[in-house]
Amino acid sequence: MKFIDPHQDRWQQVSGEDGPQSHPPVAPHRLLTLEQWHAVRAEWPQGVAVGVMLPNDADVEDVAADLPRLALVVLHFPKWVDGRAYSQARLLRARYGFKGEVRATGEVLVDMVPLLQRTGFDAAQLRADQKPEFARRALGFFGGHYQGDTEHPQPLFARNNPQPYASRS
Template identity: 70%
Template sequence: MRSQWPADLPLGVILPNDADVEALEGDLPRLALVALQFPKWVDGRAYTQARLLRSRYRFTGEVRATGDVLVDMMPLLARTGFDAVALRGDQSVEVAERALGFFRGHYQGDARDNHPLFALPPAAVEALVAEPVQEFVGQGAAI
């Protein structure tokens, strides 16, 4: 733990997307939040940082996406370990929430559940298939 950090308060850090996640390893048990930056939406290094925080370092605190975060990124943000976002100012929270339900299931596992789709019990797969797919077309989504 860093000596200048207060011992009785939850702490968070902002990690630039060109920084090595390993530098936080010793501090992770003390952190409540790691905010990862997307300086441009086309720069996906923060996805890797989030995945490493969750899978390699078993970080259980909040991982927040900040910067140039678009609605289109929501499904991959969730799959790689983000659990909070600060959307770019011109993006809609309502559309972002709908984007999280756009895909029923994924063949590969992810940061939250590393079991691939084919390894799920048949009843779980049937439940995924039975869920209605959320449609963006015709809902007035300004993306």
């Protein structure tokens, strides 16, 4: 998992004095709101890296047709107890086969990192008071999981024994 330093992030949001611009200019590594993306997607050139910030109350299906054109989807945790972005990440990976970066932002705590990884996130911007070195360590807390996840869809027992119910003679 990659931990994002917001001061060194190549992805840039496009906003003006009054908030996000409604029709942002085309440039590589633009990070757009869902509304901005809907305004420019028809004329956004193929091959120009673009990312979309998806609110945690938005339906992933709103961007499903555009996923092949997106390099990054940012999912937001407005509160650490609000887990809807976990479901969004899982849907992006498992149902829609999204191969780009899925990033967590907002109230992202070290304790959340193992579940972020299991549900399909591959990057996180930790809350300012959280330390990346502790988050990296948290990724090693659990040696294995009984349930499948986005990286290993089969349950642990099925990976270790591909035919658990085969007849035994």
